[in-house]
Amino acid sequence: MTIAKEESIKSEGIDSDAADLARLGYKQEFLREFGSLATLSFAFSIMGVSASIPSTFDTPMLSGGPASVIWCWAVGSCFCMTIALSISEIISAYPISGGLYTSSKFLVPPRYIPIVSWITGWLNTLGQIAGFASTDFGCARLIAAVGTLVTDGEYQPSAQAIVGIYVGILILHGVINTSSTRFMAVVTQYFVFFNVGTALVIIIGLFAASPSANKMAISDIFTMVNNETGWTSDSVAVLLGLLSVCWTMTDYDATGHIAEETHKAAIRGPVSIITAVAGTGLLGLILNLAFVASSNNINLPGPTALSTVEILFQNIGKNGAIVILVFIILVSNFIGISALQANSRMVFAFARDGGLPFSSFFGKMNSKLNVPVNAVWVIIIISIIMGLLNLASAVAVNAIFSLATIAMDWSYCIPIVYKIYYCHITKELTFAPGPFTMGPRLGLVINIIAVLWTAFVSSILVLPTVMPATVDNMNYASLITVGTLFLSVVWFYLDARKWYKGPKGNIDEATVAEIKYADIIQAS
Template sequence: MESCEIMSTEDAGSYCYLPLQNPDQDLPSDSARLKQLGYKQELNRSLSAIGNFSVTFSIVSVITGLTTMYGTGLTYGGTVTMIWGWPIIGMMTMMVGLSMAEICSAYPTSGGLYFWSSKLCGNDWGALASWFTGWFNIVGQWAVTTSVDFSLAQLIQVIILLSTGGKNGGGYEASKYVVIGFHGGILFLHAAINSLPISVLSFFGQLAAAWNLVGVMVLMILIPSVATERASAKFVFTHFNTDNGDGISSKAYIFVLGLLMSQYTLTGYDASAHMTEETKSADKNGPKGIISSIGISIIFGWGYLLGITFAVTNIPFLLSEDNDAGGYAIAEIFFLAFKNRFGSGVGGVICLGVVAVAIFFCGMSSVTSNSRMAYAFSRDGAMPFSSFWHKVNNQEVPINAVWLSAFISFCMALTSLGSIVAFQAMVSIATIGLYIAYALPIFFRVTLARKSFVPGPFNLGRYGILVGWVAVLWVVTISVLFSLPVAYPITAQTLNYTPVAVGGLLTLTVFSWIFSARNWFRGPITNINT
């Protein structure tokens, strides 16, 4: 084995990779690697490759994203945007994932993206890069949890509505205050589950992954099989919906707007990086978790889209707020499939229950990822009251960070009480804000650290720079595309709040750096001697 001195945390530019695969001593390898990166082992390292993958796969959760955003896909382009847009987004997302996996293999720490940015930028710019990447990452993650759990609260509302007769049958429609109450209760359960030891959480994660896989396969076959009216293959693969009622006539423009459904779904795979301090052989299994979660999600997500879309025959009706599901497109598809076949929509409601459980698991795993990021970021002194948030309990769980993540996600959802338009800003940050955090360390890897980067066991070889540039350019592209107006004329209710939300986050991050953080934040700091 080569010898290599533990690097100083101030010497970010002279990182030395320590080979850790000692055939005689497998156990100390991960903790030795972590020590080399400047941290002592505080979390319980018991996750296997499958455990790491399961957490991430259940966060990506194609059932969650595609079910929640299916109406958006139908509105902007219809079946063409969904069926052909998904593999396009999947391929480009894989480019981002491959680049992240390569960097994750070199720096397997819970800090993930912000730690990578710091080390790849070196002494001069490391702290600044770490600050921006970290805050975009953690706020993006909180926004993901907010949107996922709020979508579950909304789905529960729809399930209750359909179970009590549907909108046209006088069913119960929960108020926005009841929905926010559901949201708070869901977050409480997620925080409680995440307070359990990682071994228990790993079990739930693997159960979540299995539920997502089986759920997708069952629903993609069952729904079109039960439906009495099925779409033709020509409709599924070629129908382009231009009747969105939003004053947009350009097909290319409409197609681009519809891609948000797919890109929103394929997020959250940075979780594998944040779980590396709890994963065995992290420099190999962390990257595997990122790549496998994306790859399997692409395959099963396309199958899910195809299966459900073969049950679509009347897009305007599915999007109408006058249908039984109150405009929740995919819920109406499920409900009608069983109602038209059996005279009762109970089966459709049960299928929605399967989706609801998958979304619950998605939110649970999202809180897991949030809390590990908050733990690591506060460990390096970046958050207010950092010493409190990075405390670990007797079960080696960052308990305070868990409850902080749940609380902030609840506060972010309160914007829905004022206006659903304001809440949509959370979805914007969850997609674009998070992808900006993904792109920053990749950008630094292909520019500032192009020659100095020393890869870990997983690397892209000579293709690393090319894949990295493709990933960065893709994030720049979607940041522009998803900031475009979604309706004309532009009013307070139709404005796309993505640039407002992301710009607001950027402004706050810049001002906090200029007026405060630049005087005390030094990027990742060692805790070996504490």
């Protein structure tokens, strides 16, 4: 390629981000509107600790008691960081909207790309949708709880009413996500302040206003176990509490899914993920301590069916609890909006590569908004169907929370496992790190811990939360995950393998070669 050709590439406006994307085989389709603050805020918002803990607190508290709440969060958040670090290193090397799905293409030999990418894509898509659905379902429960609180317990929402609220929230988030990228970036950058601010208000409010009768002894906070699950083993009951921390700290790669909308994505993405996980871990531990320390002698979960709402009511009073719940609901909505944005980018990326039914429709970009509108609304429809589990039982619908964690975490671990094997053990492939790297030795150790942790926690999250297990209270997470995976693999070998070749890119090889050659010229 001539110097003149190199200059023509620059004149076409191919900046460093677009060039990085082109090296991976994709052209720039999204508008890059996310800066440092918006990206960090997005990463914090996807976890939304001040709303995620109120939505999932009942699982550890009612399953294993205070000890489950505190120790599952403290230990779990440390191990979750190993997944976050492993993902951050991969996202830094491959900053693309497909996230770990597209990255898997570069971590396995060519002969395995189709099947590995296919399974990773389906698991990630399933987990992302379940994560979004469970977030909005938790928001619906919070809104219903406010109704119960306002009416002094007279209003007790039916399962149908909660589903109705849930559908309304889904539609609202769908409309918001049909907005331009610039609008989403401007709005998103303020989410972090609501999230952290709300958590601090709850913590200060509970510690300051809690009457002495409601204050739990320090020894009980860390050692008390209340096994109300029906499991004969207290250890199992305590470990069931891992759902809260694992659900809150999943969807790490959401920031990676907006990589094509982020300036300097290769460094801002990883930094935002790691900062958000560390901040969420610390803030979440203090928030859990505040709730547990203020729950002595309180009958949980109370009339609202949410322990955190009852704790706020008994300690801060009705009016104070309602005000705080309004902010918690706002944060919950912020999580849902962010989750849907990341989710729609994953569906778009997978469909763009031909990995979904009706891919040409779901992989279509709205030319006016530069947003995958079709992908947004198919997610809304599938989420509505998932929410119908609540009509079966409140226990059954909790499977969506476990499903989100299991499916997403394994969609992360598949590329990590292959990175360990092909880049570290056989050295058949070479991993070229991006700006963020842990180095080969530390990276290998962290990668192995992340995989072992995921295997362990998955074995816990598929267990029934109540014994004896029945059709009504069964944990359907494993059935849905394995069923979806089985059907996708059958489809692949019967038909899809004939035409699906993995992430295929949408830019010709000649252009990729030209940009890489321009790198060589510039380096020399």
